[in-house]
Amino acid sequence: MVLSPIEIQLLKALEEGRRYRLDEAAEASGMKKDAVLKAAHLLQEKGLAKVETIKKRIYRLTGEGERYLKEGLPEERLVKLLHEPKHIKDLEKELGKQEFGIALGWLRRKKAVEIQDGVVRLVRVPEFREKGALRAISACNADAVSEDDVKSLLRRKLIDFDEEKEIYVTVLEKPEAELKDYVTDLTPEILTSGSWKGKEFLKYDITIPSRDIFTAKLHPYERIIRECRKIFLEMGFTEIKGHYVQPAFWNFDALFQPQDHPARDMQDTFYLDSYVELEGDVVERVRLTHENGWETGSTGWGGVWSIDRARQLVLRTHTTAITIHYLAENPEPPVKAFCIDRVYRRETIDATHLPEFDQLEGVVLDENVGFKDLLGLLKEFFLKMGFEDVRFRPGYFPYTEPSVEPEVYAEGLGWIELGGAGVFRKEVTQPLGIKGRVLAWGLGIGRLAMLRLGMKDLRRLYLPDIGWLRSVPAIKR
Numbered sequence: 001m002v003l004s005p006i007e008i009q010l011l012k013a014l015e016e017g018r019r020y021r022l023d024e025a026a027e028a029s030g031m032k033k034d035a036v037l038k039a040a041h042l043l044q045e046k047g048l049a050k051v052e053t054i055k056k057r058i059y060r061l062t063g064e065g066e067r068y069l070k071e072g073l074p075e076e077r078l079v080k081l082l083h084e085p086k087h088i089k090d091l092e093k094e095l096g097k098q099e100f101g102i103a104l105g106w107l108r109r110k111k112a113v114e115i116q117d118g119v120v121r122l123v124r125v126p127e128f129r130e131k132g133a134l135r136a137i138s139a140c141n142a143d144a145v146s147e148d149d150v151k152s153l154l155r156r157k158l159i160d161f162d163e164e165k166e167i168y169v170t171v172l173e174k175p176e177a178e179l180k181d182y183v184t185d186l187t188p189e190i191l192t193s194g195s196w197k198g199k200e201f202l203k204y205d206i207t208i209p210s211r212d213i214f215t216a217k218l219h220p221y222e223r224i225i226r227e228c229r230k231i232f233l234e235m236g237f238t239e240i241k242g243h244y245v246q247p248a249f250w251n252f253d254a255l256f257q258p259q260d261h262p263a264r265d266m267q268d269t270f271y272l273d274s275y276v277e278l279e280g281d282v283v284e285r286v287r288l289t290h291e292n293g294w295e296t297g298s299t300g301w302g303g304v305w306s307i308d309r310a311r312q313l314v315l316r317t318h319t320t321a322i323t324i325h326y327l328a329e330n331p332e333p334p335v336k337a338f339c340i341d342r343v344y345r346r347e348t349i350d351a352t353h354l355p356e357f358d359q360l361e362g363v364v365l366d367e368n369v370g371f372k373d374l375l376g377l378l379k380e381f382f383l384k385m386g387f388e389d390v391r392f393r394p395g396y397f398p399y400t401e402p403s404v405e406p407e408v409y410a411e412g413l414g415w416i417e418l419g420g421a422g423v424f425r426k427e428v429t430q431p432l433g434i435k436g437r438v439l440a441w442g443l444g445i446g447r448l449a450m451l452r453l454g455m456k457d458l459r460r461l462y463l464p465d466i467g468w469l470r471s472v473p474a475i476k477r
């Protein structure tokens, strides 16, 4: 049984079996009345004490009662006047009509008088018990007055009362073990004075469930993003950043994406009503490559390449816009760069699609790298992220050849596609003056997070759902 300090204090202070009024219990224990009451109720729940509330009447004399106590009851005064028979008229004069009426009524009820021809004669002297009762009540000694007398005084309106509640506490049982003098707190004083010797220490109850403590921590999604970043930094990559808003030129054209490609449609891409100036050798070479293959050996897409379409600004649809621009500015091998950032597509929102999401993009530019290096590198990354089963399915992107779609195996979900990868085509690298071969990939981090966190709905990543946030452990299991 676990008793609180106030319960213990009260139990120790009160005698077992004795009924204490609340104020007496407070005095005996040195506790405030509130504390006594609280402790008593707690003890009552445990069957160790009884709390009783008793309504009590506090009697006092009315104005009339006070007067009668002083001057005597009307019937008492009438008896005094009747040392000889007297006529009603005379008596009325002496006592007053009203008082005489009251007095006569009482004496007749007590059969103490007889009346004949208007003359009142005393036949016996009655007892005036009410007088004694009034005196007792006036002296706050109502307990000494019989119930009948109290009733009769109330009926005569000579007394009145207030009702008060009195609370009584009785200790029923004192549990021995709990009342022992345990040391509950180990203080420096106890240690230095040695007063702990021979004392018993309160034992911790390790079965009592403890409160959950929720410490501040990074959002689970942010933690996964940081984990990805760390892996690439450790593999010797440089992190790069770029603007959300990009000319269609860097988002599509520089990547040899034909101008009538469905991904460039208004239905798929957010376009801005703004344009940038484009000029120079790079733009010219990209135009020629699209139209006829320029010096790349390719036939190009044919038709006329519109510079106006390339000048329009878009919300980048992939972070490949950032890596390709970076390579155009850093065309000499070796380059190892990655970019983790937000991209935008006109998607209808559902459990696996959002119009804004994050990609993990990367490129390796070097002279002696190839497709196998790309697969090995991605495999290594997935392995470090905790995905052991990785496979690559053939894919298609206008800017890579060969192209693959990496997939990882997730228990219960099967093979999940996580983005695209490939080796940049010469139609991409040559017009931009990039020397060597480029391995490139772009992965959806939202998907990765879903798999890692066991989520079924991507939208959860963006909801302020405190319960879920707390439930995700701060460290990788």
Ligand SMILES: N[C@@H](Cc1ccccc1)C(=O)O
Pocket: 317, 318, 319, 320, 397, 400, 419, 420, 421, 422, 440, 441, 442, 443
């Ligand atoms: N940009 C592609 C992914 C990709 C990047 C680089 C090379 C090949 C594919 C996408 O968003 O799906």
